[in-house]
Protein backbone atom coordinates (compact mmCIF):
# COMPACT_ATOMS: atom_id res chain seq x y z
CA UNK A 228 0.00 0.00 0.00
CA UNK A 229 1.24 3.52 -0.82
CA UNK A 230 2.37 5.32 2.31
CA UNK A 231 2.81 9.08 2.24
CA UNK A 232 6.07 10.20 3.82
CA UNK A 233 5.26 13.74 4.89
CA UNK A 234 7.21 15.56 6.10
CA UNK A 235 10.10 13.75 4.42
CA UNK A 236 13.75 14.35 5.39
CA UNK A 237 14.22 17.47 3.25
CA UNK A 238 11.00 18.99 4.57
CA UNK A 239 11.94 18.19 8.16
CA UNK A 240 15.31 19.88 7.77
CA UNK A 241 13.72 23.01 6.32
CA UNK A 242 11.01 23.17 8.98
CA UNK A 243 13.74 23.07 11.66
CA UNK A 244 15.59 25.99 9.98
CA UNK A 245 12.30 27.90 9.61
CA UNK A 246 11.56 27.61 13.34
CA UNK A 247 14.83 29.34 14.21
CA UNK A 248 14.41 32.44 12.06
CA UNK A 249 10.78 33.01 11.10
CA UNK A 250 8.22 34.76 13.29
CA UNK A 251 6.53 32.36 15.70
CA UNK A 252 3.15 34.04 14.99
CA UNK A 253 2.51 32.05 11.79
CA UNK A 254 0.15 29.14 12.57
CA UNK A 255 2.08 26.77 10.20
CA UNK A 256 -0.78 24.24 10.34
CA UNK A 257 0.65 21.70 7.87
CA UNK A 258 4.15 20.27 7.32
CA UNK A 259 4.10 20.86 3.55
CA UNK A 260 7.28 22.44 2.17
CA UNK A 261 6.70 23.70 -1.36
CA UNK A 262 9.09 22.92 -4.14
CA UNK A 263 7.06 23.83 -7.22
CA UNK A 264 3.53 23.93 -8.59
CA UNK A 265 1.75 23.69 -11.94
CA UNK A 266 -1.97 24.27 -12.40
CA UNK A 267 -3.76 22.58 -9.51
CA UNK A 268 -0.80 20.39 -8.55
CA UNK A 269 2.05 21.04 -6.11
CA UNK A 270 5.20 19.10 -5.25
CA UNK A 271 7.08 19.22 -1.96
CA UNK A 272 10.86 19.16 -1.47
CA UNK A 273 10.82 15.35 -1.07
CA UNK A 274 9.03 14.78 -4.36
CA UNK A 275 5.56 14.18 -2.88
CA UNK A 276 2.78 15.35 -5.22
CA UNK A 277 -0.52 16.88 -4.07
CA UNK A 278 -3.64 18.52 -5.45
CA UNK A 279 -3.84 22.04 -4.05
CA UNK A 280 -7.49 22.19 -3.01
CA UNK A 281 -6.86 25.52 -1.29
CA UNK A 282 -5.55 27.42 -4.34
CA UNK A 283 -2.65 28.60 -2.16
CA UNK A 284 -4.92 30.34 0.33
CA UNK A 285 -7.81 31.27 -1.99
CA UNK A 286 -5.31 33.18 -4.14
CA UNK A 287 -4.44 31.15 -7.25
CA UNK A 288 -7.44 32.02 -9.39
CA UNK A 289 -5.58 30.82 -12.50
CA UNK A 290 -3.68 27.92 -10.90
CA UNK A 291 -0.01 27.69 -9.99
CA UNK A 292 2.34 29.48 -12.38
CA UNK A 293 -0.16 29.92 -15.17
CA UNK A 294 2.04 30.42 -18.30
CA UNK A 295 0.18 33.57 -19.36
CA UNK A 296 0.68 35.16 -15.93
CA UNK A 297 4.33 34.07 -15.78
CA UNK A 298 4.97 35.60 -19.22
CA UNK A 299 3.29 38.88 -18.19
CA UNK A 300 5.43 39.01 -15.03
CA UNK A 301 8.62 38.28 -17.00
CA UNK A 302 7.85 40.97 -19.58
CA UNK A 303 7.07 43.54 -16.89
CA UNK A 304 10.18 42.63 -14.86
CA UNK A 305 12.41 43.22 -17.87
CA UNK A 306 11.04 46.75 -18.25
CA UNK A 307 11.18 48.05 -14.64
CA UNK A 308 10.59 46.69 -11.12
CA UNK A 309 9.48 49.88 -9.42
CA UNK A 310 8.54 53.46 -9.97
CA UNK A 311 7.54 55.88 -7.23
CA UNK A 312 3.83 56.54 -6.86
CA UNK A 313 4.73 60.19 -7.48
CA UNK A 314 4.85 59.17 -11.15
CA UNK A 315 2.64 57.28 -13.60
CA UNK A 316 2.76 54.03 -15.60
CA UNK A 317 0.42 52.46 -18.10
CA UNK A 318 -0.37 49.07 -16.51
CA UNK A 319 -1.46 50.83 -13.30
CA UNK A 320 -3.90 52.93 -15.33
CA UNK A 321 -5.03 49.94 -17.46
CA UNK A 322 -5.69 47.84 -14.37
CA UNK A 323 -7.67 50.62 -12.70
CA UNK A 324 -9.68 51.10 -15.92
CA UNK A 325 -10.41 47.37 -15.95
CA UNK A 326 -11.49 47.46 -12.30
CA UNK A 327 -13.73 50.41 -13.13
CA UNK A 328 -15.29 48.28 -15.92
CA UNK A 329 -16.00 45.29 -13.65
CA UNK A 330 -16.80 47.17 -10.41
CA UNK A 331 -20.35 46.47 -9.20
CA UNK A 332 -21.44 50.12 -9.45
CA UNK A 333 -23.46 51.94 -12.12
CA UNK A 334 -21.32 54.93 -11.23
CA UNK A 335 -17.67 55.16 -12.34
CA UNK A 336 -15.15 53.63 -9.96
CA UNK A 337 -11.80 54.87 -8.73
CA UNK A 338 -9.18 52.51 -7.32
CA UNK A 339 -6.42 52.70 -4.72
CA UNK A 340 -3.97 49.78 -5.12
CA UNK A 341 -2.33 48.15 -2.10
CA UNK A 342 -0.05 45.18 -1.43
CA UNK A 343 -2.48 43.00 0.54
CA UNK A 344 -6.08 42.47 1.60
CA UNK A 345 -5.68 44.03 5.00
CA UNK A 346 -4.25 47.21 3.47
CA UNK A 347 -7.21 47.37 1.10
CA UNK A 348 -9.51 47.18 4.15
CA UNK A 349 -7.44 49.84 5.98
CA UNK A 350 -7.85 52.06 2.93
CA UNK A 351 -11.62 51.50 2.92
CA UNK A 352 -11.86 52.34 6.64
CA UNK A 353 -9.84 55.54 6.21
CA UNK A 354 -11.78 56.54 3.10
CA UNK A 355 -15.12 55.98 4.86
CA UNK A 356 -14.02 58.15 7.78
CA UNK A 357 -12.67 60.85 5.50
CA UNK A 358 -15.67 60.93 3.19
CA UNK A 359 -18.43 60.83 5.81
CA UNK A 360 -16.59 62.76 8.56
CA UNK A 361 -17.94 60.07 10.93
CA UNK A 362 -15.93 57.54 12.93
CA UNK A 363 -18.25 54.72 14.01
CA UNK A 364 -18.59 51.41 12.17
CA UNK A 365 -20.65 48.24 12.21
CA UNK A 366 -18.91 44.87 11.72
CA UNK A 367 -20.07 41.26 12.07
CA UNK A 368 -19.20 38.37 14.34
CA UNK A 369 -17.44 35.60 12.41
CA UNK A 370 -15.86 38.17 10.10
CA UNK A 371 -12.29 38.17 8.87
CA UNK A 372 -10.89 41.39 7.46
CA UNK A 373 -7.17 41.13 8.21
CA UNK A 374 -4.68 41.61 10.98
CA UNK A 375 -3.43 45.21 10.89
CA UNK A 376 -4.71 47.52 13.62
CA UNK A 377 -7.74 48.90 11.76
CA UNK A 378 -8.82 45.69 10.02
CA UNK A 379 -8.25 43.50 13.06
CA UNK A 380 -10.71 45.61 15.06
CA UNK A 381 -13.37 44.28 12.65
CA UNK A 382 -12.05 40.71 12.51
CA UNK A 383 -14.18 38.64 14.87
CA UNK A 384 -13.75 35.02 13.87
CA UNK A 385 -11.39 34.01 16.70
CA UNK A 386 -10.46 35.84 19.94
CA UNK A 387 -6.82 34.93 19.24
CA UNK A 388 -6.67 37.74 16.69
CA UNK A 389 -7.37 40.30 19.44
CA UNK A 390 -5.61 38.72 22.39
CA UNK A 391 -2.62 40.83 23.43
CA UNK A 392 -3.48 43.74 21.14
CA UNK A 393 -5.97 45.87 23.11
CA UNK A 394 -7.00 48.64 22.87
CA UNK A 395 -8.19 48.07 19.30
CA UNK A 396 -9.39 50.84 16.99
CA UNK A 397 -12.39 52.41 18.79
CA UNK A 398 -15.84 52.83 17.26
CA UNK A 399 -16.45 49.31 15.92
CA UNK A 400 -19.68 47.59 17.03
CA UNK A 401 -20.16 43.94 16.06
CA UNK A 402 -23.54 42.41 15.31
CA UNK A 403 -24.36 38.77 14.46
CA UNK A 404 -23.84 37.76 10.82
CA UNK A 405 -27.08 36.39 9.33
CA UNK A 406 -26.14 32.72 9.63
CA UNK A 407 -29.54 31.08 9.13
CA UNK A 408 -28.51 27.69 10.51
CA UNK A 409 -26.95 29.03 13.72
CA UNK A 410 -29.17 31.99 14.63
CA UNK A 411 -28.56 33.90 17.85
CA UNK A 412 -31.32 36.52 17.43
CA UNK A 413 -35.08 36.06 17.69
CA UNK A 414 -37.13 36.47 14.53
CA UNK A 415 -40.51 38.15 14.44
CA UNK A 416 -43.36 36.27 12.75
CA UNK A 417 -42.93 36.33 8.98
CA UNK A 418 -39.39 37.64 9.18
CA UNK A 419 -36.37 35.75 7.84
CA UNK A 420 -32.98 35.84 9.53
CA UNK A 421 -31.49 38.43 7.18
CA UNK A 422 -34.32 40.82 8.02
CA UNK A 423 -33.99 40.04 11.74
CA UNK A 424 -30.31 41.04 11.73
CA UNK A 425 -30.99 44.34 9.92
CA UNK A 426 -33.86 45.11 12.32
CA UNK A 427 -31.51 44.32 15.23
CA UNK A 428 -28.97 46.86 13.93
CA UNK A 429 -31.62 49.56 13.65
CA UNK A 430 -33.65 48.85 16.80
CA UNK A 431 -31.01 47.62 19.23
CA UNK A 432 -27.75 49.21 18.07
CA UNK A 433 -28.99 52.51 16.61
CA UNK A 434 -31.91 52.61 19.06
CA UNK A 435 -29.87 52.12 22.25
CA UNK A 436 -26.19 52.51 21.59
CA UNK A 437 -24.66 54.10 18.47
CA UNK A 438 -26.55 56.89 16.66
CA UNK A 439 -27.17 55.66 13.09
CA UNK A 440 -26.35 59.07 11.66
CA UNK A 441 -22.88 58.92 13.24
CA UNK A 442 -21.97 55.62 11.58
CA UNK A 443 -19.48 55.99 8.72
CA UNK A 444 -19.82 52.51 7.22
CA UNK A 445 -20.93 48.93 7.56
CA UNK A 446 -18.08 46.57 6.66
CA UNK A 447 -19.24 43.11 5.60
CA UNK A 448 -18.12 40.07 3.63
CA UNK A 449 -20.85 39.21 1.09
CA UNK A 450 -20.09 35.56 1.90
CA UNK A 451 -18.17 35.01 5.11
CA UNK A 452 -14.95 33.10 4.40
CA UNK A 453 -13.01 32.28 7.55
CA UNK A 454 -16.33 32.45 9.46
CA UNK A 455 -17.35 29.18 7.77
CA UNK A 456 -18.39 29.99 4.16
CA UNK A 457 -21.66 31.46 5.28
CA UNK A 458 -24.09 32.67 2.62
CA UNK A 459 -26.60 35.20 4.00
CA UNK A 460 -30.31 35.00 3.14
CA UNK A 461 -31.32 36.80 -0.08
CA UNK A 462 -33.14 39.54 1.86
CA UNK A 463 -30.12 40.57 3.90
CA UNK A 464 -28.21 42.80 1.49
CA UNK A 465 -31.23 44.59 0.01
CA UNK A 466 -32.40 45.41 3.56
CA UNK A 467 -28.91 46.42 4.66
CA UNK A 468 -28.60 48.71 1.62
CA UNK A 469 -31.92 50.39 2.55
CA UNK A 470 -30.68 50.87 6.14
CA UNK A 471 -27.43 52.42 4.87
CA UNK A 472 -29.34 54.78 2.56
CA UNK A 473 -31.67 55.82 5.38
CA UNK A 474 -28.79 56.89 7.66
CA UNK A 475 -26.23 58.02 5.05
CA UNK A 476 -23.95 55.08 5.87
CA UNK A 477 -21.47 53.64 3.34
CA UNK A 478 -21.73 49.93 2.53
CA UNK A 479 -18.27 48.34 2.21
CA UNK A 480 -18.21 44.85 0.70
CA UNK A 481 -15.00 43.03 1.60
CA UNK A 482 -14.49 40.87 -1.49
CA UNK A 483 -10.90 39.92 -0.69
CA UNK A 484 -11.93 36.28 -0.54
CA UNK A 485 -15.30 36.14 -2.32
CA UNK A 486 -14.41 38.32 -5.32
CA UNK A 487 -12.53 38.00 -8.60
CA UNK A 488 -14.91 35.53 -10.19
CA UNK A 489 -14.87 33.02 -7.41
CA UNK A 490 -18.65 32.67 -7.22
CA UNK A 491 -19.23 32.80 -10.98
CA UNK A 492 -19.70 36.58 -11.00
CA UNK A 493 -16.88 39.09 -10.61
CA UNK A 494 -18.13 39.99 -7.12
CA UNK A 495 -20.24 37.93 -4.72
CA UNK A 496 -22.34 41.01 -3.86
CA UNK A 497 -23.71 40.92 -7.43
CA UNK A 498 -25.69 37.78 -6.54
CA UNK A 499 -27.78 39.91 -4.19
CA UNK A 500 -28.71 42.68 -6.62
CA UNK A 501 -27.18 45.36 -4.41
CA UNK A 502 -24.56 47.99 -5.22
CA UNK A 503 -22.09 48.70 -2.41
CA UNK A 504 -20.20 52.00 -2.12
CA UNK A 505 -16.73 50.53 -1.70
CA UNK A 506 -15.28 47.08 -2.37
CA UNK A 507 -11.99 45.63 -1.24
CA UNK A 508 -10.13 43.02 -3.26
CA UNK A 509 -6.86 41.04 -3.03
CA UNK A 510 -6.12 37.27 -3.05
CA UNK A 511 -7.37 36.11 -6.49
CA UNK A 512 -6.71 39.45 -8.19
CA UNK A 513 -3.10 38.76 -9.31
CA UNK A 514 -2.65 34.96 -9.23
CA UNK A 515 -0.29 35.12 -6.23
CA UNK A 516 1.57 38.39 -6.75
CA UNK A 517 1.01 40.76 -3.80
CA UNK A 518 -1.78 43.11 -4.78
CA UNK A 519 -4.90 44.51 -3.15
CA UNK A 520 -7.42 47.11 -4.24
CA UNK A 521 -9.87 49.47 -2.60
CA UNK A 522 -12.40 50.30 -5.31
CA UNK A 523 -14.91 53.04 -4.56
CA UNK A 524 -17.63 54.96 -6.30
CA UNK A 525 -16.26 58.09 -7.94
CA UNK A 526 -18.45 60.21 -5.65
CA UNK A 527 -16.97 58.49 -2.56
CA UNK A 528 -13.26 58.53 -3.41
CA UNK A 529 -13.13 62.24 -2.81
CA UNK A 530 -10.06 62.56 -0.61
CA UNK A 531 -7.49 65.21 -1.27
CA UNK A 532 -3.88 64.86 -2.46
CA UNK A 533 -1.70 63.28 0.21
CA UNK A 534 -4.60 61.98 2.35
CA UNK A 535 -3.48 58.42 1.60
CA UNK A 536 -0.61 56.86 -0.32
CA UNK A 537 2.05 54.13 -0.32
CA UNK A 538 5.43 53.14 -1.72
CA UNK A 539 4.58 49.91 -3.52
CA UNK A 540 0.96 50.50 -4.57
CA UNK A 541 0.66 50.06 -8.33
CA UNK A 542 3.77 47.87 -8.48
CA UNK A 543 4.35 47.14 -12.19
CA UNK A 544 4.88 43.39 -11.77
CA UNK A 545 1.72 42.96 -9.69
CA UNK A 546 -0.29 45.11 -12.12
CA UNK A 547 0.91 43.00 -15.09
CA UNK A 548 -0.01 39.78 -13.22
CA UNK A 549 -3.46 41.19 -12.41
CA UNK A 550 -4.14 42.21 -16.01
CA UNK A 551 -3.20 38.70 -17.22
CA UNK A 552 -5.29 37.15 -14.43
CA UNK A 553 -8.36 39.21 -15.35
CA UNK A 554 -7.93 38.24 -19.04
CA UNK A 555 -7.85 34.55 -18.09
CA UNK A 556 -10.86 34.89 -15.81
CA UNK A 557 -12.74 36.65 -18.60
CA UNK A 558 -11.68 34.12 -21.23
CA UNK A 559 -12.75 31.00 -19.32
CA UNK A 560 -12.36 30.65 -15.56
CA UNK A 561 -15.24 32.92 -14.58
CA UNK A 562 -17.57 30.78 -16.71
CA UNK A 563 -16.05 27.62 -15.18
CA UNK A 564 -16.97 28.82 -11.70
CA UNK A 565 -20.49 29.76 -12.82
CA UNK A 566 -21.02 26.32 -14.37
CA UNK A 567 -19.48 24.24 -11.59
CA UNK A 568 -21.70 21.30 -10.76
CA UNK A 569 -22.52 21.59 -7.12
CA UNK A 570 -25.53 20.43 -5.10
CA UNK A 571 -25.09 23.06 -2.41
CA UNK A 572 -26.41 26.62 -2.52
CA UNK A 573 -25.14 28.26 -5.72
CA UNK A 574 -23.39 31.00 -3.74
CA UNK A 575 -21.54 28.45 -1.64
CA UNK A 576 -19.66 27.37 -4.75
CA UNK A 577 -16.97 29.69 -3.56
CA UNK A 578 -15.66 26.86 -1.40
CA UNK A 579 -15.17 24.73 -4.48
CA UNK A 580 -13.25 27.18 -6.55
CA UNK A 581 -12.86 25.95 -10.10
CA UNK A 582 -9.42 26.39 -11.63
Ligand SMILES: Cc1ncc(COP(=O)(O)O)c(C=O)c1O
Nearest residue numbers: 343344345371372373452483484
Ligand atom coordinates in the same frame (compact mmCIF):
# COMPACT_ATOMS: atom_id res chain seq x y z
C1 LIG B 1 -12.35 38.64 3.61
C2 LIG B 1 -10.90 38.95 3.88
N1 LIG B 1 -10.52 40.21 4.07
C3 LIG B 1 -9.24 40.55 4.30
C4 LIG B 1 -8.26 39.59 4.37
C5 LIG B 1 -6.84 39.98 4.65
O1 LIG B 1 -6.04 39.78 3.52
P1 LIG B 1 -4.44 39.70 3.66
O2 LIG B 1 -4.14 38.41 4.36
O3 LIG B 1 -3.96 39.74 2.24
O4 LIG B 1 -4.00 40.87 4.45
C6 LIG B 1 -8.61 38.23 4.18
C7 LIG B 1 -7.57 37.19 4.27
O5 LIG B 1 -7.83 36.02 4.42
C8 LIG B 1 -9.96 37.90 3.93
O6 LIG B 1 -10.35 36.64 3.76
